[in-house]
Amino acid sequence: MSMDRGQREGDEVLLMGNEAIARGALEAGVQVAAGYPGTPSSEIIETLSRFAETGKLYVEWSTNEKVAMETAAAASFAGLRSLCVMKQNGVNVASDFLLHLAGSGTRAGMVLVTCDDPGALSSVNEGESRHFARLMEIPLLEPADFQEAKEMTRWAFTLSEEIRSIVMVRSVTRMSHASGNVILGALPPAARKAEFLCDGAVSDPERGPMISAPVIEKHRLQQEKIRKAAAIFEKSPFNAYSGPERPELLIITSSACRLYSLEAVSLLEAEDRVGILKLGTTWPLPPALLKRVLSTTEKILIVEEVLPFLEEQVKILAAEQVREIGVKTFYGKNDGILPMAGELNPDLVMAAVGRILGIDPPVLSSAYREKLRAFAGLAPRREQTFCPGCPHRASFWSIREALQRDGRGGFVCGDIGCYAMASLFPAAGFYTAKTLHAMGSGTGLASGFGKLGSFGMDQPVIAVCGDSTFYHAAIPALINAVHQNANIIFIALDNNGTAMTGFQSHPGIDVNAMGDASPMVDIAALCGAIGAKVVVGDPFALQETRETLNRLMEGQQGVKVLILKQSCALSPEKKGTKRYLMQVDDTLCRGDACGCNRLCTRIFRCPGLLWNREKKKAQIDEVICAGCGVCAGICPAEAIRCEEAAKS
Amino acid sequence: MTNEALRKDPYNIVITGVGGQGNVMASRVLANMLVRRGFRVTIGETFGMSQRGGSVMSHIRVSSAAVWSPQIPKGRADLVVALEPVEAIRVLADYGNPAVKSLVNMRPIYPVGVITGEADYPAPETIRKAVAALSETSCFLDATAEAIRLGNPILGNIIMIGAVARLGVLPVNRELFAAVIREGMPASRVEDNLRAFAIGAAAVA
Numbered sequence: 001m002s003m004d005r006g007q008r009e010g011d012e013v014l015l016m017g018n019e020a021i022a023r024g025a026l027e028a029g030v031q032v033a034a035g036y037p038g039t040p041s042s043e044i045i046e047t048l049s050r051f052a053e054t055g056k057l058y059v060e061w062s063t064n065e066k067v068a069m070e071t072a073a074a075a076s077f078a079g080l081r082s083l084c085v086m087k088q089n090g091v092n093v094a095s096d097f098l099l100h101l102a103g104s105g106t107r108a109g110m111v112l113v114t115c116d117d118p119g120a121l122s123s124v125n126e127g128e129s130r131h132f133a134r135l136m137e138i139p140l141l142e143p144a145d146f147q148e149a150k151e152m153t154r155w156a157f158t159l160s161e162e163i164r165s166i167v168m169v170r171s172v173t174r175m176s177h178a179s180g181n182v183i184l185g186a187l188p189p190a191a192r193k194a195e196f197l198c199d200g201a202v203s204d205p206e207r208g209p210m211i212s213a214p215v216i217e218k219h220r221l222q223q224e225k226i227r228k229a230a231a232i233f234e235k236s237p238f239n240a241y242s243g244p245e246r247p248e249l250l251i252i253t254s255s256a257c258r259l260y261s262l263e264a265v266s267l268l269e270a271e272d273r274v275g276i277l278k279l280g281t282t283w284p285l286p287p288a289l290l291k292r293v294l295s296t297t298e299k300i301l302i303v304e305e306v307l308p309f310l311e312e313q314v315k316i317l318a319a320e321q322v323r324e325i326g327v328k329t330f331y332g333k334n335d336g337i338l339p340m341a342g343e344l345n346p347d348l349v350m351a352a353v354g355r356i357l358g359i360d361p362p363v364l365s366s367a368y369r370e371k372l373r374a375f376a377g378l379a380p381r382r383e384q385t386f387c388p389g390c391p392h393r394a395s396f397w398s399i400r401e402a403l404q405r406d407g408r409g410g411f412v413c414g415d416i417g418c419y420a421m422a423s424l425f426p427a428a429g430f431y432t433a434k435t436l437h438a439m440g441s442g443t444g445l446a447s448g449f450g451k452l453g454s455f456g457m458d459q460p461v462i463a464v465c466g467d468s469t470f471y472h473a474a475i476p477a478l479i480n481a482v483h484q485n486a487n488i489i490f491i492a493l494d495n496n497g498t499a500m501t502g503f504q505s506h507p508g509i510d511v512n513a514m515g516d517a518s519p520m521v522d523i524a525a526l527c528g529a530i531g532a533k534v535v536v537g538d539p540f541a542l543q544e545t546r547e548t549l550n551r552l553m554e555g556q557q558g559v560k561v562l563i564l565k566q567s568c569a570l571s572p573e574k575k576g577t578k579r580y581l582m583q584v585d586d587t588l589c590r591g592d593a594c595g596c597n598r599l600c601t602r603i604f605r606c607p608g609l610l611w612n613r614e615k616k617k618a619q620i621d622e623v624i625c626a627g628c629g630v631c632a633g634i635c636p637a638e639a640i641r642c643e644e645a646a647k648s
Numbered sequence: 649m650t651n652e653a654l655r656k657d658p659y660n661i662v663i664t665g666v667g668g669q670g671n672v673m674a675s676r677v678l679a680n681m682l683v684r685r686g687f688r689v690t691i692g693e694t695f696g697m698s699q700r701g702g703s704v705m706s707h708i709r710v711s712s713a714a715v716w717s718p719q720i721p722k723g724r725a726d727l728v729v730a731l732e733p734v735e736a737i738r739v740l741a742d743y744g745n746p747a748v749k750s751l752v753n754m755r756p757i758y759p760v761g762v763i764t765g766e767a768d769y770p771a772p773e774t775i776r777k778a779v780a781a782l783s784e785t786s787c788f789l790d791a792t793a794e795a796i797r798l799g800n801p802i803l804g805n806i807i808m809i810g811a812v813a814r815l816g817v818l819p820v821n822r823e824l825f826a827a828v829i830r831e832g833m834p835a836s837r838v839e840d841n842l843r844a845f846a847i848g849a850a851a852v853a
C-alpha cells in the first residue's frame with residue numbers, strides 16, 4: 001500500500017509526501033542517504049532503507065543531524081549523489097557544518113531535505129529552516145503537492161551538480177505526512193563508483209581539496225552560484241501563475257499553502273478576481289518573473305506559514321523595481337491579516353482573502369449552529385499520556401517517590417523523546433519534570449544546576465535522557481558534568497529504540513538502518529569510561545528503583561548514572577503481548593473508603609486502569625491494559641493482582 | 649478502472665479515533681480503494697506525539713479532477729467515521745453540517761481525565777442523540793466488541809471500513825477491499841480482515 005520494489009515506472013500510486021521525496025531521490029540515483037529521526041521527516045530514510053543494496057544504495061541513521069550531513073557530503077565529494085534528511089531543528093544542529101559546506105561546495109549532487117513543523121504538531125518549537133537557505137546562501141526548493149515532491153527532489157540533484165552547491169528541499173508536516181497520487185518515474189540503472197579525487201590545486205573544483213578557504217574567494221564564488229540559481233529559476237516549471245490576466249488580488253504562495261489558497265479562492269467563488277503565483281523556488285527568488293507578475297495588480301497577499309520569509313523578499317524586489325511596477329499594497333504577516341505563529345489552513349486563508357475583497361465567507365445555517373452550541377463541551381478533553389505499559393510512567397513514578405522522600409525540592413531536567421510528555425503534561429511526569437529544550441539540553445542544564453551548590457542550592461538535580469538522545473547530544477554535556485564535578489543524577493531511560501518516531505536503530509542497537517548486524521556502543525560502558533558511577537536497573541522494579549535513587553541523592557558529590565532498561569510498550573517484541581493478566585480484587589479494593597485517595601487512577605494515571613463509578617472501585621480495562629504488572633506495586637492494599645500470562 | 653461520479657467533488661471524509669486504534673491504517677485502506685477506482689485522493693494526517701493517547705484524525709479528500717488540501721475546511725465533512733464515540737462529537741463540532749453522514753463505533757476509550765474522575769464521559773444515549781442531531785444520517789456500531797470476537801480489537805477499524813462500503817456513498821466494495829488488502833498485508837492476515845469487512849458491511853444492512 002505504500003512504496004515497494006514491485007512498483008513500476010508509470011504506475012499511479014498513493015504515496016505519503018515523505019515517500020514521494022524518497023522516490024524522487026531514488027529516481028535521481030541517490031547512493032548514500034543519512035538522517036536522524038525526527039517527526040515529520042523520519043519516513044524518508046525509512047523508505048530508502050527498504051531499497052538499500054550493497055554497491056548501489058547505502059542508508060544510515062546517523063547519531064545526529066550534523067553527522068548525517070557530513071556522511072552525505074563525503075559521498076558527494078567522492079562522486080556519489082547523496083541525501084541528508086532532518087526535521088527543522090535538526091538543521092540547527094547541522095548548521096555549523098552546513099556553513100562550511102556551502103563554502104567548500106559539493107561535487108556529485110547533494111540534497112538536504114528538511115521537514116518543518118508549522119503549528120508544532122509534533123515538536124517543541126516552531127523553528128523555520130527556510131531562513132537557513134538565505135543565511136547559508138544555498139538554493140531552496142519547496143514542493144506544493146505530492147507529484148511535485150518527487151519531481152522536485154529528483155531535479156534538486158541536477159541543480160546541485162550544475163552549481164556545485166548543496167540544495168535544500170523543504171517540506172512541512174502537512175506535505176510530508178499527507179498522501180496523494182503520484183505517477184512513478186524510472187529508476188536509473190547504473191551505480192557510480194566512489195573515489196575522492198584530491199590531488200589538485202585549491203582552486204580546482206574537480207580535484208582540489210574540499211575546504212571553505214580561501215574564504216573571501218570561496219564566498220564570492222558561492223554568491224556567483226546563487227546568481228546562477230536565480231537565473232535558472234526564472235524558467236523553472238515549479239513556479240506557475242494561474243488566474244485572470246489582471247487580477248484584483250494576487251496571492252503569492254508556496255508549499256502546502258498553495259492548496260489552502262486554491263481552496264480559499266474556490267470557497268469564496270472568487271476565481272475570476274484572484275490570481276495565484278505559486279513559487280517552488282523560494283530562495284533566491286527569480287526577479288524577472290516576480291517583476292512580470294507583480295506588474296499585473298496592485299494588491300498582493302503573501303500566504304506562507306510562520307515567519308514572513310517570502311513576504312520580506314517580495315517586498316525587497318518590489319521596492320527595487322517600484323519605478324517600473326508601481327506602488328503596491330501588501331497583505332500578509334506584517335499587517336496581521338495572517339497569523340505569524342501556528343499553521344495555516346483553508347479557513348484562515350479564506351478569512352484573509354474575504355476581508356481584502358469584501359466577501360463574507362459562507363457560514364452554516366443558524367439552526368445548525370444552534371445545535372452545535374447545544375452540544376458544545378460534551379466531549380471531554382483527551383490529554384496525551386504515556387502508553388499503557390510504558391516504562392517511562394514507572395520511571396517517573398519512582399523519581400516522584402524518591403524526590404518526595406528526599407524532601408529538598410529536587411526536580412528533573414527533561415529532554416526530547418516520548419518522555420518529554422513528563423514536561424509537557426505535568427501530570428504525566430507526576431509533576432517532577434521542570435525544563436524542556438533541545439536534544440541533550442536536559443543534561444547540559446543539569447550540569448549547570450549541579451554547580452550551584454556553592455551558591456546555596458541544595459535541591460537534588462536529575463537529568464533524564466532517552467537512549468537515542470544520549471548518543472545524539474547528551475554525551476558532551478555528560479562529559480562536561482563529570483569534568484566539572486557537577487552534582488547530578490543522570491538517568492538514561494533506555495527503552496531500546498527511538499520509540500517516539502517509530503523504532504529507528506541507534507548506536508545502542510545491534511542492527512543498523514538497513515537491517516544489517518552492526519557493533520553496539522554500550523551506554524553503561526561509555527558512562528563508566530568517562531568516570532561516572534553507574535547503576536543499571538529495571539524501571540518496573542519500583543521499590544528497588546526508588547531506593548537506588550534515594551541512595552544516589554544522599555551519596556557523595558559528582559555525576560551518578562542510573563540506567564533504567566526496559567523496552568518500550570510498542571516495541572516490536574512487546575506490542576500486542578501481555579506479560580501479566582491483571583485483575584482488581586473487589587474484596588481488597590476499598591474504593592473511596594481507602595485512605596489512598598484513589599492513588600492508582602487519580603495519580604498513577606495508566607489508561608489501562610479505570611475508576612468504576614458505579615462500584616466505586618478500580619477496574620482493569622482489558623483492551624487497553626498492556627499487562628506490564630507495574631500498577632500491582634502501587635496499590636497500598638495490594639488489591640491489584642497480577643498473574644503470569646500463559647505464553648502463546 | 650472506471651471513474652464513477654462522486655456525489656460531491658471533492659467528497660470529504662474524516663476518520664477519527666484515538667492513537668493506537670488503527671486510524672492511519674483505515675484511512676490508507678479506504679484511500680487506496682479510491683485510487684484504484686481512478687480518483688485523485690489526498691489524505692491529511694499528523695502523527696507523532698498525538699498518537700500517545702491523544703485524539704487523531706485523518707482527512708480524506710476524493711476528487712475526479714484535482715488535488716485538494718490535506719485539511720478539510722471547517723463545516724465541510726461529508727462523511728465522519730469515528731472509531732471512538734466522543735471523537736465523533738469532537739469532529740462534528742468542527743466539521744459537521746446538516747448534510748453530513750456519521751458512522752460511529754460505540755466502544756469508548758476513556759481519556760485520562762475521565763479515568764481520574766476530573767472529567768465526565770457522556771452516556772451512550774447522550775452521544776447517540778448528539779451525533780444524530782448533528783448529522784443527516786447516523787449509524788452506530790459495536791465494532792470493537794465484534795473485533796474482540798474475531799480475536800483482535802484492532803480489527804474494529806476494518807469493520808468500520810466494511811460499514812463505509814455498505815453505506816453506498818462511495819464507489820467501493822468487497823472486491824476492491826480484497827485487492828488492496830492482498831497487496832498490502834501478509835497473507836496470514838488477509839482472512840481476518842475480509843471477515844472484519846463483512847461484519848461491518850452486515851451491520852449497516
Ligand code: SF4
Binds near residue numbers: 385387389418495700
Ligand atoms: S511509545 Fe513507548 S516510550 Fe513512547 S509513550 Fe509509548 S510506551 Fe512509552
Ligand code: SF4
Binds near residue numbers: 388626632
Ligand atoms: S498492568 Fe497496570 S500499569 Fe500496566 S498497563 Fe495494565 S493497567 Fe497499566
